[in-house]
Structures are given as C-alpha cells and as structure tokens.
Amino acid sequence: MxxxxxxxxxxxxxxxxxxxxxxxxxxxxxxxxxxxxxxxxxxxxxxxxxxxxLGQVADMRGVTLEGDMLRIGGLTRHAQMLTEPLIARHAPLLAQAAPYVAHPAIRNRGTLGGSVALADPASEFPAMMLAMNAQMEIYGASGTRLVPADDYFQDLYQTALEPGDILVALHVPSVGPRHRWAFDELTRRRGDYAMVGAGIQGTFAEDGRVNEIRIAFFSVAATPVRVKSVEAALAGQVIDAARIAHVQGLIEAELDPAEDEHLPPAMRLHLARVLLGRLLQTVSSAT
Ligand SMILES: Cc1cc2nc3c(=O)[nH]c(=O)nc-3n(C[C@H](O)[C@H](O)[C@H](O)COP(=O)(O)OP(=O)(O)OC[C@H]3O[C@@H](n4cnc5c(N)ncnc54)[C@H](O)[C@@H]3O)c2cc1C
Known part of the structure; x- marks a missing residue:
C-alpha cells in the first residue's frame, strides 16, 4: 500500500x-x-x-546541562543516546536503554521527542522518562510549559500533548554520586519490542539503604507504569534476597496486563517479577 x-x-x-x-x-x-x-x-x-x-527547528536540537537538569532536545536521535557524553554522564539510563530500541538504521533516524510524543506503551524511552522523573517541555497555545512525566502519560497513545502541541525537549534530573540505575527487557528476538521491560533509578545511603527509588515498567499496560507499592516497600531498606522476594509478591496487585493471544497476562506478570528481581539485584550490588 x-x-x-x-x-x-x-x-x-x-x-x-x-x-x-x-x-x-x-x-x-x-x-x-x-x-x-x-x-x-x-x-x-x-x-x-x-x-x-520539525527537523529544522533549532529549539529542538542539542543536549545541554542547565544547573542540575539535562535538557535533551526532542530531535536528539536514538543513536546519540549511545554517543553523547553528557547523556552518558548525567542520564545514563537512556544510554543503557538505547541499544534495545529497534535496530541501528532506525536508531540513526528516530528521535527521542518522536518516541516520547508517540508514547507507544512497549517503547523503552517513554518508560525511562518516568523512571528518571523527567519533565516534558511542550510548546502549545499558551507558549512553553513543563509537564512532569507522572502527569504526561494518560492512556494508550494519549499524553498531555494537545492537538498542535510540540514536544520540544526532555528535562532529566542529573544523576549524582549516590544514584544507582539499571535497565533490562525480555524479548523474543534482539531488536523486537519487549514482552516486558523496566528501568530503575534511585538514590542510596552510604550504608546501602534505599533513599528513594523509581521503577517504571513498559509493555505491561496501556501506558508505561511505575510500581509505587514496590517503590514504597524498598524506601529505607537494604535490598537483599528477602526484600526482593517480598516486593516481587507486590507486582501482581500493581500491574494488570491485557489479554494477549501471544502472551497471556499470567506469563507477562511472571516475566515482570523475574525482571524486577534481576534489576534489584543489579542496583543492590552496584557501588
Ligand atoms: C521495525 C521497527 C522497529 C522498532 N522497534 C522499536 C523498539 O524496539 N522500541 C522503540 O521504542 N521504538 C521502536 N520503533 C519506533 C522508533 O523508535 C521510532 O523512531 C520512534 O517511535 C518515533 O520517533 P520518530 O522520531 O521516528 O517519530 P516520527 O515517526 O516522526 O513520529 C511519531 C509520532 O509522533 C509525532 N511527533 C514526532 N515528533 C513530535 C514532537 N516533537 N512533538 C509532537 N509530536 C511529535 C508524529 O506526528 C507521529 O505521530 C521501531 C520502529 C520500526 C520501524
């Protein structure tokens, strides 16, 4: 056609x-x-x-550090997540997720703004916006506004973007020495959209306890979702095997995957529990 x-x-x-x-x-x-x-x-x-x-709009280009926030222009290509030093230093979760997005040819053309504007529930970067507590810079009827990721994703392919709005840039809080992060996804074949994926970012005290943590899943619902009861159960705690098993048990009440002829909800929940365990092990052993 x-x-x-x-x-x-x-x-x-x-x-x-x-x-x-x-x-x-x-x-x-x-x-x-x-x-x-x-x-x-x-x-x-x-x-x-x-x-x-939108390709020639200068306001949508470039990656700049503004105080403790990294401003990533909406036209930044997926491939730049892997090569841009400011992203590696200040928003490493994006660099970790990027190799899982499609294939090199698509990553060379696809943009961060396009991915987050589309808000495919199976996409990596929109969920990472939630995990990183990013803010969306949107140009619309009343000029430019900032919308927190928590308010941005509303329903299947529905976001805070009104008709005619432009996603100009993404503002990501820079990671510091107390931050840890991890990304992973489960796919049938490399480059496919994930069956289940997730990113974690949080701060840890010197004794290894979690200060605060954000965990965002994708491919499990109509939008990317944070698992807030899991986050709350980890705050102030050391992540050990018992704590991981406890929070894995909370997943079922948090996620409600739709019926899918290729992947039944029970299987998707099982994969989400497995992934959560792996990611928590990764951040608990990071120094
Ligand atoms: C074979 C294949 C495999 C793929 N695999 C994956 C994958 O594994 N993971 C993944 O995340 N993605 C995947 N993608 C999608 C890819 O990452 C796209 O690049 C991305 O979803 C959209 O970015 P884009 O810049 O190409 O947007 P476009 O295709 O140009 O636009 C997408 C939508 O967003 C709107 N839009 C674009 N930019 C803006 C803006 N700044 N403000 C407001 N609206 C805007 C457009 O009107 C359109 O509706 C795949 C694509 C293909 C073809």
Whole structure:
C-alpha cells in the first residue's frame, strides 16, 4: 500500500511549525525521525493532508546541562543516546536503554521527542522518562510549559500533548554520586519490542539503604507504569534476597496486563517479577 498524497512543510521555528499544523484544521501530522510515522502512512493508519517537518527547528536540537537538569532536545536521535557524553554522564539510563530500541538504521533516524510524543506503551524511552522523573517541555497555545512525566502519560497513545502541541525537549534530573540505575527487557528476538521491560533509578545511603527509588515498567499496560507499592516497600531498606522476594509478591496487585493471544497476562506478570528481581539485584550490588 502507498501513503495518501500529502503536502509537506519544513518549519524553521516552533511558531511556524504550529501555525502550519493549525492551518490544516486538524488534518496535519508533525514528523521528526519518521520511523513510526512513515510506516503508519504507508499502511494508511494515518493519512494527514499536510506533514509538518520539525527537523529544522533549532529549539529542538542539542543536549545541554542547565544547573542540575539535562535538557535533551526532542530531535536528539536514538543513536546519540549511545554517543553523547553528557547523556552518558548525567542520564545514563537512556544510554543503557538505547541499544534495545529497534535496530541501528532506525536508531540513526528516530528521535527521542518522536518516541516520547508517540508514547507507544512497549517503547523503552517513554518508560525511562518516568523512571528518571523527567519533565516534558511542550510548546502549545499558551507558549512553553513543563509537564512532569507522572502527569504526561494518560492512556494508550494519549499524553498531555494537545492537538498542535510540540514536544520540544526532555528535562532529566542529573544523576549524582549516590544514584544507582539499571535497565533490562525480555524479548523474543534482539531488536523486537519487549514482552516486558523496566528501568530503575534511585538514590542510596552510604550504608546501602534505599533513599528513594523509581521503577517504571513498559509493555505491561496501556501506558508505561511505575510500581509505587514496590517503590514504597524498598524506601529505607537494604535490598537483599528477602526484600526482593517480598516486593516481587507486590507486582501482581500493581500491574494488570491485557489479554494477549501471544502472551497471556499470567506469563507477562511472571516475566515482570523475574525482571524486577534481576534489576534489584543489579542496583543492590552496584557501588
Ligand atoms: C521495525 C521497527 C522497529 C522498532 N522497534 C522499536 C523498539 O524496539 N522500541 C522503540 O521504542 N521504538 C521502536 N520503533 C519506533 C522508533 O523508535 C521510532 O523512531 C520512534 O517511535 C518515533 O520517533 P520518530 O522520531 O521516528 O517519530 P516520527 O515517526 O516522526 O513520529 C511519531 C509520532 O509522533 C509525532 N511527533 C514526532 N515528533 C513530535 C514532537 N516533537 N512533538 C509532537 N509530536 C511529535 C508524529 O506526528 C507521529 O505521530 C521501531 C520502529 C520500526 C520501524
């Protein structure tokens, strides 16, 4: 199948992009890396009249440290998560997750902003935004606003983005010496979307106890989800085998995977428990 014929606008500013989008009376799509949108166009799952290309918008480029927050422009490509020194130093969970996102050709074109704007519940980076307690910089009707990750993911492919809004950048709290983190996922084949995946980031006291920890799963629900009862049960505790077994028992009450002919909910819950155990072992043994 071929995409429906469409007009194309290459915007050079946020204002120009939004104006072009709104001029199409709702029949427009932004395009960043095109790695999700172009297949959707080809299958006619989406058939906008106008594509508004964000690729030349300078405000969406670059990675900069602003105080203790790392600002990652929405146009930062997946592959840059692996090569950008500021990301390795200040947002290492993104660097750990990046090799699991698709394949090199897709990582060379796909963007962080595109992935988080799309909010596929099986995607790695949106869940890492939750684990890292990131904030989304969004350009919309009232200018620019910041939305915490906890408020951003609302339902299946539904986020705090209103029609015409642009995800400009991601603001990630920089990790310090007391932080530990870990990422892992279970897939049938390398490069596939995960059956279950998760990222953990937290701070630890000198005696090894958890100060605070955030654990975000993906591929288990309509949105990426934090397991808050697990986080609460770990706060102030040393992570040992007994504590891991205890919190693995909390997973079932937290996650409610949908029926799926390929992977029954009970199997997905089992995989989530296994993954949680592995990740907690990793952060408990990190120094
Ligand atoms: C074969 C294959 C395998 C893949 N495997 C994985 C995987 O394992 N894990 C994974 O996470 N992803 C995977 N992907 C998706 C890939 O990571 C995409 O790059 C990503 O989901 C979207 O980023 P993009 O820049 O390509 O966005 P685009 O395709 O350009 O856009 C995606 C959507 O977001 C909107 N959009 C884009 N940018 C913005 C913005 N800044 N503000 C507002 N709206 C915006 C677009 O209108 C569109 O609706 C895979 C894709 C393919 C084709």
């Amino acid at each position: 071929k995409a429906r014929a469409f007009s194309y606008v290459r915007a050079d500013s946020l204002a120009a992009a939004r104006a072009a989008f709104l001029a199409a009376s709702g029949d427009a799509s932004y395009i960043s890396g095109g790695q999700s949108l172009v297949p959707a166009l080809a299958l006619r799952l989406q058939a906008p009249e106008i594509l508004v290309d």
